[in-house]
């Protein structure tokens with residue numbers, strides 16, 4: 001097989017060598033527990049607090065508003081369960097969307113079993129929520145609005161500023177799952193009125209198993225993991241020093257080059273989109289054309305099974321996904337594609353290609369060429385496509 005073409009950056013990203021170098025001393029040389037009192041522990045304690053400053057700085061937050069976790073799923077669980085628990089005296093209602101990541105949706109389903117009421121907002125054909133529907137869904141007992149910053153399957157960026165303003169106007173807390181967006185698009189928590197925000201290092205070239213939850217000062221959530229007094233006694237467990245150092249290094253590097261990289265990646269994305277839509281018949285782009293993550297491409301090809309597409313792309317050395325890494329393996333079509341109004345047959349023929357700053361125009365061309373051949377071949381074997389073509393004539 002030729003060179004690997006990795007187009008699954010929404011599932012995870014490559015760790016940057018500089019990030020690995022930054023982490024290494026905290027595995028090999030200073031393995032100390034930052035909570036210990038001796039001098040040897042000072043360096044790791046300092047490294048963790050500097051990492052907290054870096055991450056807070058990127059969001060325009062205060063250092064004591066950043067809580068380290070084991071990743072996006074934990075941050076989402078903590079934000080949602082934590083708010084519904086801490087503010088139970090106000091009510092049991094929360095609002096989210098039909099297109100959230102399962103870390104949010106399954107948490108909401110769990111809370112429903114425990115007696116909470118959840119409103120799942122619809123999205124339009126581009127994957128955007130309606131601000132009117134959001135505002136109409138707010139009740140006196142609404143505790144929380146949780147809307148993702150950007151969708152992990154179709155790349156649509158939600159109207160976060162407007163949602164933040166509505167939440168503030170009605171005195172409702174606003175959490176956003178920013179796992180796909182943090183370090184990919186700029187965001188400032190105060191400007192956007194975000195109260196809680198989830199992020200995960202491995203989605204921006206950092207290590208797996210580490211992330212953070214931003215919690216605005218004054219919002220008193222209980223401890224999520226009970227035990228030691230780490231993370232201001234809210235999230236127990238010996239601090240993951242190398243992971244945290246790596247996350248901050250990855251964030252720093254991403255933010256330094258975010259503007260130019262976004263432009264570069266979006267140019268490759270747009271080239272790939274143009275080629276596929278103009279050269280492959282009955283292809284459809286999913287997600288908003290412009291309010292979209294710079295690195296996300298998502299297509300549906302009629303008369304094609306997404307799984308067959310993935311296998312044939314793999315034979316060409318291309319790593320892609322249909323829907324999300326969490327839904328692959330199940331035969332159900334993606335809940336996101338159904339929510340934007342696609343019928344089952346069409347949603348089954350979906351393909352997600354997520355680029356990185358390392359994706360070249362040549363790789364995009366190779367991918368477009370490969371896709372063209374594969375789609376033709378699969379359709380030539382499809383009786384449905386044959387009938388369809390006959391009827392068109």
Ligand SMILES: *Cc1c(COP(=O)(O)O)cnc(C)c1O
Nearest residue numbers: 071072073101103152179180200
């Ligand atoms: C990847 C992802 C998560 C889960 O993050 P982990 O760090 O893998 O637990 C949550 N939400 C979104 C939108 C994601 O893309």
